Amino acid sequence: MSALLEAEQVTVGYGAAPVLHDVDLAVPAGAITAVLGANGAGKTTLLRTLSGLLRPARGRILLDGQDLRGVRVEEMVRRGVAHVPEGRGVVTELTVDENLRLGGLWRKDRADAKRALDEVYDLFEPLARRRRFPGHQLSGGERQMLALGRALVGRPRLLLLDEPSLGLAPKVTGQIMGLLRTLRDSTGLTVLLVEQNVRSALSVADTGVVMSLGRVVAGADAATLREDEDMRHAYLGF
Template sequence: MSELLRVEGLTAGYGGVPVLHAVDLRVPEGTICAVLGANGAGKTTLLRTLSGLLRPAAGRVLLDGADLRGVPVEQLVRRGLAHVPEGRGVIDELTVEENLRLGGLFRADRRALRGPLDEVYQLFPSLAARRGYAGHQLSGGERQMLALGRALIARPRLLLLDEPSLGLAPLVVAQIMALLRRLRDETGLTVLLVEQNVRGALSVADSGVVMSQGRVVAADVADALAGDDALRHAYLGF
């Protein structure tokens, strides 16, 4: 299995204050890797740095062997990276379809959106039924599906997904986790999943890393992390 994402010695933060400290990470292509840890562990900062929203102070990020340092965000999208931030980022005033079309802004073939749009509507039938609805008219689960769908419009190879279960009902969370597994199995999508719902994340992940105070304190296959009682009690809260 080839390696799609490699992170080496990544250090980053805000205003000169480091939050990440020499983070190393490996994610094989076509797998789901869960990033776990308490609030303040550096998980969101990691995704923001990988997606180009934060400039690293040190270290490298390699996507399929290519160094991403200094690459503009729009070029990262064209290279196959998509980021769904915490809070979903749906634009309330725009319709479902208008929000989805924003996902094609940085595609090389922006005019050829009909195929990707149809694919998203097949994945999320409730969005198809509400394509003319404004973002503020959607439920929390539908807004999360819309944010996911918008990222998928660009047909990414690597999806960075930050807290998709936040504030959602358990049934909706289960549907989203099942969808991630389906996308991995059917399309080969690689997912880096930041998630407070540790049990849910490990149920779909192939591997995982545990972060604490901006450092990786454990990395293993998902089953091993779930079965490590000392690790779970110390860092994962169950």
């Protein structure tokens, strides 16, 4: 399986303090890759770097084999990279419909942008029922659906998803994870998933990487990581 996104020897820090150290990563096209590890492992920093919000001090990032150094965040979006950050990032003063339309503002094909919006409402029935509600009136699960839906309106090729289950009930988490599997299978969407709920992440992922203290310490298919008792105890907490 070819890689859609690759990181090569990526080192990133905040100020003089390095957070990521010589990270190598390959994200297979059309697959869900889980990024696992304890708090402070560097997972969120990795996503922020891959989406263009942070610039590596060293190394390079490739999308379809093209070097992304110097590419602005807006251009990353146009190239098909969508980033849903931890905390969901919903504009609470705007309605559900207004939030979703933000995801397609940059698109020139207005007819397809409208189709994408309708598809999101089909995927997320609670949002369809609340399309005129402001974001602050939504539940945590609905806000996560809204953040994910807004990203999907842009028809991304690669979805960077940071802690989608944070603060959600197990039932809602299961729905979100099931949706990721559906999108992978039906559209070929590539997903890089950062998730503290290791069991949930590995239940939908095709492959996984494990991070510790800013380094990638393991990478394998999801089934292998689930069955590796030493790895689970050392890094995954179950």
